[in-house]
Amino acid sequence: MSSTVAIVGGGIAGDPAALQGFSGRIEAGLNVTVYEQAAELKEVGAGVVVSPNAMRLLRRLGGLDQFLGAAVPIETDREFRRWQDGA
Secondary structure (H helix, E strand, O other), X not given: OOEEEEEXXXXXXXXXXXXXXXXXXXXXXXXXXXXXXXXXOOOOOOOOOOOHHHHHHHXXXXXXXXXXXXXXXXXXXXXXXOXXXXX
């Protein structure tokens, strides 16, 4: 019996979600499809802060070198807060 997995949005989270362990999903009998409304994926002029967890995923997926070649380090102080309570 084959199951279908739908990933809606092929952006910064959708594509890695589809790629992470993709061969394992195929072996498990899962049919993975990414649905994206944009005709092509391209930069939109927004900045994205990439967390250490995301960097580990990029390394595991083999895209860390390409990412580091395009990344611009933040050279100012930054502050991260939890959305739940502002801590």
